[in-house]
Amino acid sequence: xxxxxxxxxxxxxxxxxxxxxxxxxxxxxxxxxxxxxxxxxxxxxxxxxxxxxxxxxxxxxxxxxxxxxxxxxxxxxxxxxxxxxxxxxxxxxxxxxxxxxxxxxxxxxxxxxxxxxxxxxxxxxxxxxxxxxxxxxxxxxxxxxxxxxxxxxxxxxxxxxxxxxxxxxxxxxxxxxxxxxxxxxxxxxxxxxxxxxxxxxxxxxxxxxxxxxxxxxxxxxxxxxxxxxxxxxxxxxxxxxxxxxxxxxxxxxxxxxxxxxxxxxxxxxxxxxxxxxxxxxxxxxxxxxxxxxxxxxxxxxxxxxxxxxxxxxxxxxxxxxxxxxxxxxxxxxxxxxxxxxxxxxxxxxxxxxxxxxxxxxxxxxxxxxxxxxxxxxxxxx
Amino acid sequence: xxxxxxxxxxxxxxxxxxxxxxxxxxxxxxxxxxxxxxxxxxxxxxxxxxxxxxxxxxxxxxxxxxxxxxxxxxxxxxxxxxxxxxxxxxxxxxxxxxxxxxxxx
Numbered sequence: 001x002x003x004x005x006x007x008x009x010x011x012x013x014x015x016x017x018x019x020x021x022x023x024x025x026x027x028x029x030x031x032x033x034x035x036x037x038x039x040x041x042x043x044x045x046x047x048x049x050x051x052x053x054x055x056x057x058x059x060x061x062x063x064x065x066x067x068x069x070x071x072x073x074x075x076x077x078x079x080x081x082x083x084x085x086x087x088x089x090x091x092x093x094x095x096x097x098x099x100x101x102x103x104x105x106x107x108x109x110x111x112x113x114x115x116x117x118x119x120x121x122x123x124x125x126x127x128x129x130x131x132x133x134x135x136x137x138x139x140x141x142x143x144x145x146x147x148x149x150x151x152x153x154x155x156x157x158x159x160x161x162x163x164x165x166x167x168x169x170x171x172x173x174x175x176x177x178x179x180x181x182x183x184x185x186x187x188x189x190x191x192x193x194x195x196x197x198x199x200x201x202x203x204x205x206x207x208x209x210x211x212x213x214x215x216x217x218x219x220x221x222x223x224x225x226x227x228x229x230x231x232x233x234x235x236x237x238x239x240x241x242x243x244x245x246x247x248x249x250x251x252x253x254x255x256x257x258x259x260x261x262x263x264x265x266x267x268x269x270x271x272x273x274x275x276x277x278x279x280x281x282x283x284x285x286x287x288x289x290x291x292x293x294x295x296x297x298x299x300x301x302x303x304x305x306x307x308x309x310x311x312x313x314x315x316x317x318x319x320x321x322x323x324x325x326x327x328x329x330x331x332x333x334x335x336x337x338x339x340x341x342x343x344x345x346x347x348x349x350x351x352x353x354x355x356x357x358x359x360x361x362x363x364x365x366x367x368x369x370x371x372x373x374x375x376x377x378x379x380x381x
Numbered sequence: 382x383x384x385x386x387x388x389x390x391x392x393x394x395x396x397x398x399x400x401x402x403x404x405x406x407x408x409x410x411x412x413x414x415x416x417x418x419x420x421x422x423x424x425x426x427x428x429x430x431x432x433x434x435x436x437x438x439x440x441x442x443x444x445x446x447x448x449x450x451x452x453x454x455x456x457x458x459x460x461x462x463x464x465x466x467x468x469x470x471x472x473x474x475x476x477x478x479x480x481x482x483x484x485x486x
Contacts, residue, residue: 074467133474136394138441176440187440195440236396250481251398274397
């Protein structure tokens with residue numbers, strides 16, 4: 001588990017800055033965290049502000065989208081169907097992919113000052129009409145890919161509509177791209193469920209931002225509109241009430257837990273990445289509704305900074321709880337309403353945040369912290 | 382090959398839903414049984430590698446596990462959307478549909 005180290009100590013800031021520049025990724029992260037916390041505790045608002053600025057990339061280019069048509073084949077990317085600046089086509093699926101990737105770009109660019117997936121204006125490529133009867137969507141490391149659902153079955157047997165129909169699905173897939181460039185969360189077990197949860201969180205925020213909905217107005221559903229009327233269900237997942245999105249004779253019941261006591265241990269689905277994501281999803285929902293207003297402004301900002309600057313490949317739920325708690329302090333101050341909301345959000349799903357206070361034995365802890373930063377002492381579990 | 386039984390499981394995907402079926406070819410219609418046998422023959426299924434997964438860094442893809450039993454051997458193949466050979470797509474679609482139909486029973 002990642003621990004935050006005491007900062008009011010003998011390690012001079014220039015040494016931490018050197019580590020932040022020259023260390024391994026983990027050492028860098030720890031040093032940056034320590035510098036931030038140090039500046040904050042010393043009341044150096046200016047230093048903190050500079051760090052805050054540095055953590056956001058400046059948007060330098062515009063959005064650029066291309067939508068390809070696989071024409072029911074499997075070759076990627078396929079044939080260009082619409083590119084940036086082209087007018088709407090006769091194909092609603094193409095238009096949904098084009099518009100949805102644009103709305104996703106807008107959230108990241110306008111709210112988080114992030115210029116596209118990689119932060120450097122990467123073109124947003126989507127392929128629609130992938131294969132026949134493909135009831136899925138995925139990110140292949142370079143682009144989004146969408147199937148048409150069960151279009152090959154008789155209407156009475158269809159369970160899924162086209163996957164571009166839900167804006168949050170598009171935001172979900174693009175966020176996998178953001179995660180790939182930032183936290184690089186391993187796609188298995190808890191890190192994988194966090195990867196999935198980040199995609200659901202920002203997928204939902206893309207929709208909320210586009211519709212300009214407050215946290216009280218949002219539906220907090222993932223994949224609303226995706227299930228046909230043959231299915232007893234409203235969506236694939238609910239962040240507000242995980243486990244309640246569908247309960248159907250063919251599809252079964254939504255298996256998502258909303259609390260650690262119901263955590264699902266399974267070998268399927270890469271260790272339940274689409275199942276246990278219900279836990280961090282619900283934590284975010286609680287934080288956002290506690291704070292009220294537009295969820296992307298405060299809760300979203302805390303989660304974005306955590307995804308970008310704090311989470312690493314093997315982070316687990318407890319790490320994410322601690323890191324969002326820390327991010328809330330970085331952004332809004334220790335003990336702020338926002339930080340308290342984060343604590344409450346994780347508490348409601350059965351996770352207690354670790355806190356940010358340095359341990360009482362300041363000097364000894366400091367040396368230990370430095371040793372750990374340079375890898376000379378084992379990290380505390 | 383004289384196929385007697387085929388087990389199919391699909392996990393993962395955006396929806397995270399598991400669907401599975403366990404089919405004895407004798408219980409299927411002649412047409413379906415013949416189609417499955419031909420598709421498996423065409424793939425030379427018994428000679429396919431057990432692990433055909435290369436989906437690292439590709440979130441939300443399906444994982445397919447197919448086990449085929451004949452009188453002489455049993456063979457299991459695990460594959461994914463991008464890794465599955467193009468020739469396998471028709472088989473995957475058919476098994477997918479059969480898994481749904483049989484789940485209702």
